[in-house]
Amino acid sequence: MQITGQVRKLEARFDSPVSYLLPLGAQTVALNPLLDQQISLRYTGNITCINCGRNTKTSFNQGYCYPCFQKLAGCDTCVMSPERCHYDSGTCREPVWGDHFCMQDHIVYFANSSGLKVGITRASQLPLRWLDQGATQAVAVIRVRTRQQAGFCEVMFKQHVTDRTNWRGMLSGQQQIVELASERDRLLLVCKTELQDLQDKFGIHAISVLTGIDPLVISYPVLRYPEKISSLDLDKQTEISGRLLGIKGQYLILDTGVINIRKYTGYELEFTAPRPHRGAT
Numbered sequence: 001m002q003i004t005g006q007v008r009k010l011e012a013r014f015d016s017p018v019s020y021l022l023p024l025g026a027q028t029v030a031l032n033p034l035l036d037q038q039i040s041l042r043y044t045g046n047i048t049c050i051n052c053g054r055n056t057k058t059s060f061n062q063g064y065c066y067p068c069f070q071k072l073a074g075c076d077t078c079v080m081s082p083e084r085c086h087y088d089s090g091t092c093r094e095p096v097w098g099d100h101f102c103m104q105d106h107i108v109y110f111a112n113s114s115g116l117k118v119g120i121t122r123a124s125q126l127p128l129r130w131l132d133q134g135a136t137q138a139v140a141v142i143r144v145r146t147r148q149q150a151g152f153c154e155v156m157f158k159q160h161v162t163d164r165t166n167w168r169g170m171l172s173g174q175q176q177i178v179e180l181a182s183e184r185d186r187l188l189l190v191c192k193t194e195l196q197d198l199q200d201k202f203g204i205h206a207i208s209v210l211t212g213i214d215p216l217v218i219s220y221p222v223l224r225y226p227e228k229i230s231s232l233d234l235d236k237q238t239e240i241s242g243r244l245l246g247i248k249g250q251y252l253i254l255d256t257g258v259i260n261i262r263k264y265t266g267y268e269l270e271f272t273a274p275r276p277h278r279g280a281t
Contacts, residue, residue, distance in 0.1 A: 001275040003027050006048050009062075009262040010250050012131040017221040020247045022261065024271055031247050032221050039252075039273040040241035041259070043234040046268040056266075063265035073097045082120065082151030106150035108142040108157070110187070111135035112178040113249070114169030118157040120150035127216060132262075134170040134249030139180045139215040141188070142195075145206045149198070153207065156194045160187055171251060171258055173225030180215040222246030222253060230257035234264055244273075 005025020013019040021028040047056050049065035051072060060069035069075045073094035078084045085102055092098040105123040110116060113135040121129035123143065130138040144150045154163060161183075169175065188195065188209065199207050223245045232240045232254070242254030250262040 002270065002272045003029060004270040007261065007264055007267055007269045009265055012128060014127050014131060017219040018131050024269060029271060034244050034273050035221055035223055037244055037274050039244050040239060042239040042270040044268045044270060047266050050266050059266045062262055082147045083155050085148035102147040106144050106147050107140045108150050108153040109138055109140050110180055110184055111138040112175060114166035114175060116178050116183055117162050117165060118154055119163060120154050130218060132250060133165055136175055136218055137178055137180050137215050139184055140210050140213055141184050143208045143210055149202055149207055152198055156191050157187055160190055168229050170249060171225065171229055220248040222248055226253060232257040232259040
């Protein structure tokens with residue numbers, strides 16, 4: 001099997017274990033059936049902006065040409081720092097996009113990907129956001145009306161817990177079990193005053209603590225985690241190959257190293273693998 005096309009981030013479905021698809025142009029490849037098989041990825045040298053289709057020598061913000069990176073609201077700094085949202089000031093680059101992306105219900109959550117962390121996402125993106133991060137446990141904690149409100153809650157919790165995933169730790173397979181329900185209750189108590197202040201500002205119906213939710217446990221299709229994690233880079237070596245040992249988050253785990261597929265969004269790749277008995281389209 002050989003397929004060439006513009007790569008996008010891995011598509012995931014919450015199964016046990018998680019099911020993954022590799023999008024290449026108009027086609028997708030089911031990856032789970034390729035576990036323990038030899039695969040290769042070859043970068044053709046072509047990069048196409050995922051927004052406008054323009055050819056670009058460099059990919060910005062995982063898939064955009066420079067003009068789109070400069071003009072799109074989805075590439076603004078407030079996407080990564082939502083507490084800095086300026087939609088209400090009337091200065092959003094794309095107000096219609098803001099309506100659909102930022103002015104929607106968001107979830108503040110705790111997850112265990114490389115240890116306990118806090119994060120936010122649109123309510124419609126759960127549990128996909130957790131699968132993208134390679135979280136093995138996750139629980140929704142607070143529901144809010146806007147992305148900015150979620151950002152304020154995240155900042156509040158970040159005084160006590162990280163908002164980052166250590167990708168090496170996530171791929172080590174050595175994560176400890178976290179008592180997420182206990183950590184949720186503890187952190188809500190620690191942040192009780194700050195949370196009350198946010199509810200007083202925005203309203204208790206805008207910032208709602210979720211109760212009675214059990215943490216989700218997630219398993220991934222991994223035959224074996226690497227003893228030593230070596231990162232593979234298509235910008236340095238245009239072709240990589242190896243036996244597929246697993247998929248977790250946005251990473252392919254090969255016996256030759258690991259590769260973050262999302263990093264190469266917009267790249268044209270030639271994917272080669274044995275044709276599985278079923279599952280590839």
